[in-house]
Amino acid sequence: MSPHLTQKHRWYRTLSSSDLTLDISQNSTTDSKKFQMKKSAAMDGYSLLALFVHLLGIQTLTQSCDPSDLLALKEFAGNLTSESIITSWSNNSFCCQWDGVVCEKEGNESVATRLILPKKGLKGIISRSLGRLDKLKLLDLSCNHFEGVLPAELSNLKQLQVLYLSHNMLMGRVSQVLSSLKMIQSLNVSSNSFSGDLLELGGFPNLLVFNVSNNSFTGMLNSQIWSASNGTEIRDS
Numbered sequence: 001m002s003p004h005l006t007q008k009h010r011w012y013r014t015l016s017s018s019d020l021t022l023d024i025s026q027n028s029t030t031d032s033k034k035f036q037m038k039k040s041a042a043m044d045g046y047s048l049l050a051l052f053v054h055l056l057g058i059q060t061l062t063q064s065c066d067p068s069d070l071l072a073l074k075e076f077a078g079n080l081t082s083e084s085i086i087t088s089w090s091n092n093s094f095c096c097q098w099d100g101v102v103c104e105k106e107g108n109e110s111v112a113t114r115l116i117l118p119k120k121g122l123k124g125i126i127s128r129s130l131g132r133l134d135k136l137k138l139l140d141l142s143c144n145h146f147e148g149v150l151p152a153e154l155s156n157l158k159q160l161q162v163l164y165l166s167h168n169m170l171m172g173r174v175s176q177v178l179s180s181l182k183m184i185q186s187l188n189v190s191s192n193s194f195s196g197d198l199l200e201l202g203g204f205p206n207l208l209v210f211n212v213s214n215n216s217f218t219g220m221l222n223s224q225i226w227s228a229s230n231g232t233e234i235r236d237s
Contacts, residue, residue, distance in 0.1 A: 065095040065103060068132055069112045073101065075129035082123045082145075106135070114138040118164065122146065126170070128153040140164040142188070148172075150194075155180035166190040166211070175200035182206075190214050190235070201225060204232075211235035 070093060077089050089098045095112065096103035102114035112133050122144040130139070131153025139157070142164040149172035150165070160181050171193040178187065178201060186209040194215040201212070202224035210225060210232055225232065 064093070064109055066106075066109045066111045069135075070095045072127075072129040072132040073098070073112065073115075076127040079127040080122055080124040082121050085117070085120060085122060102138075104135070111135040116140045117144070119143040126151060126154075130154060131156040133157065134159070136160055138162040141168070143167045146170055150174045150177050152177055157181065159183055161206070162186045164188045165192065168192050170194060179203055185209070187211065188235075198222065207232050209233045209235065 073089065073095050077086050080086060085099065089095070095101055096110045100115060100117040100120070101112055102116065103110035104113045113135050114137060115130070115133070116138065118140050119142075122141070124146065125148040126141065126146050128151035130136070131151060134156060136157050137159055139160060140162070143166070146165075146168040148170065150170060155177045158181075161183050163178075163181065163184060163186070166188045167190070169192065170189075173196040174189065174194050175196045178184075178189070181187075182204065183206060184204050185206050187204070187207065188209065188211040190211045191214040194212070194217065196217060197219040198212070198217045199219050199222050202222035204210075204225060207225065211234075213235065221234070225234075
């Protein structure tokens with residue numbers, strides 16, 4: 001091979017290499033700019049999302065529960081002899097963050113609408129203070145160790161739709177309290193020691209599920225229990 005051809009060949013290779021290098025460099029710069037732009041846009045999106053979550057978190061943390069609900073729940077906890085709820089509820093005054101308490105926003109405050117505490121090993125009496133939770137829609141205290149009678153104040157829960165008190169050691173007559181719960185849809189007070197005439201129970205226009213089995217009731221069920229609503233399910237266990 002002649003020196004001229006060799007030099008030309010080398011020049012061609014150098015030129016091609018240079019062009020290739022330049023092209024790659026230009027493409028890399030363009031891709032880099034595009035990547036940086038995409039990365040910047042993505043970071044802006046993440047930043048906005050993070051800011052939103054942060055602000056939402058602040059709102060949640062600073063959202064105070066209704067003072068009356070707070071006092072009612074503390075009084076309820078004060079009547080318990082088990083430490084599980086007393087300990088977890090004593091940390092702060094934001095009752096909507098407490099175990100088993102679900103709230104809904106109402107104005108500048110949040111009100112307790114659900115109290116869900118089944119199988120918590122709770123011992124003691126059911127405090128009459130729960131009757132002050134007038135926005136409560138669901139009350140589940142089933143499968144615990146509650147004793148005593150059902151407070152008459154629970155008849156004030158005019159918005160209550162679900163009441164679960166089964167598998168406790170509650171006693172006494174309950175017809176007056178239960179019959180006052182006109183919004184009730186699901187009622188289960190089975191496996192206690194409640195007493196009274198079953199004929200006194202009735203007038204539940206929205207009732208779907210009804211269970212008062214394994215108690216000390218006497219008499220027959222009032223037909224109004226199931227005739228007032230469509231398709232009421234009567235359970236015996």
